[in-house]
Amino acid sequence: DAGVIQSPRHEVTEMGQEVTLRCKPISGHNSLFWYRQTMMRGLELLIYFNNNVPIDDSGMPEDRFSAKMPNASFSTLKIQPSEPRDSAVYFCASSPAGADTQYFGPGTRLTVL
Amino acid sequence: QKEVEQDPGPLSVPEGAIVSLNCTYSNSAFQYFMWYRQYSRKGPELLMYTYSSGNKEDGRFTAQVDKSSKYISLFIRDSQPSDSATYLCAMSANAGGTSYGKLTFGQGTILTVHP
Numbered sequence: 018d019a020g021v022i023q024s025p026r027h028e029v030t031e032m033g034q035e036v037t038l039r040c041k042p043i044s045g046h047n048s049l050f051w052y053r054q055t056m057m058r059g060l061e062l063l064i065y066f067n068n069n070v071p072i073d074d075s076g077m078p079e080d081r082f083s084a085k086m087p088n089a090s091f092s093t094l095k096i097q098p099s100e101p102r103d104s105a106v107y108f109c110a111s112s113p114a115g116a117d118t119q120y121f122g123p124g125t126r127l128t129v130l
Numbered sequence: 131q132k133e134v135e136q137d138p139g140p141l142s143v144p145e146g147a148i149v150s151l152n153c154t155y156s157n158s159a160f161q162y163f164m165w166y167r168q169y170s171r172k173g174p175e176l177l178m179y180t181y182s183s184g185n186k187e188d189g190r191f192t193a194q195v196d197k198s199s200k201y202i203s204l205f206i207r208d209s210q211p212s213d214s215a216t217y218l219c220a221m222s223a224n225a226g227g228t229s230y231g232k233l234t235f236g237q238g239t240i241l242t243v244h245p
Contacts, residue, residue, distance in 0.1 A: 059237040067230040112231030121173030
């Protein structure tokens with residue numbers, strides 16, 4: 018299995034631009050999680066889905082952040098407009114049904130200038 | 131107060147030392163406890179998984195859970211430079227179920243093992 022796939026691996030953008038991060042979970046997993054990691058705050062859960070349905074988005078910092086999961090094999094996290102404080106590493110993780118072990122992707126390192 | 135507290139370190143030890151990493155938690159509903167290892171510029175990967183109180187050993191790694199004290203530990207024996215990474219504790223109230231696999235993570239402890 019290829020594991021969780023994220024793209025792009027690195028993104029550098031200017032303040033005010035729209036940023037879209039992409040994730041392909043492990044086939045057969047039915048829960049998907051988006052995290053943000055910084056030195057100051059550690060790993061923060063932003064939102065998670067089960068069977069493509071958003072379950073809890075209380076970790077999304079502002080309305081500038083949105084996430085979708087149109088099907089079982091694809092999810093996006095969008096930031097519009099982006100700000101320098103959004104600079105972080107964003108991870109996607111997936112988990113199989115009935116389990117709480119999460120498998121993480123390699124992350125997207127976002128830099129907003 | 132955070133649900134899970136973990137000393138971020140950094141922790142620096144010589145090769146061969148025994149390393150002790152710890153987390154405390156406040157939610158008594160947590161029953162499943164994990165340790166993830168994260169190498170620099172990589173995603174976290176599952177290292178150890180334990181259920182309820184007790185010890186679990188895997189090679190040089192031992193995970194220990196004390197639910198009465200709400201305290202978990204990870205011990206690394208004969209530490210190697212390749213163990214240098216960030217170690218994150220994680221826990222959940224149930225395996226999947228209504229939490230759908232959601233985990234609560236600690237801050238992570240940065241460990242460096244120098245030759």
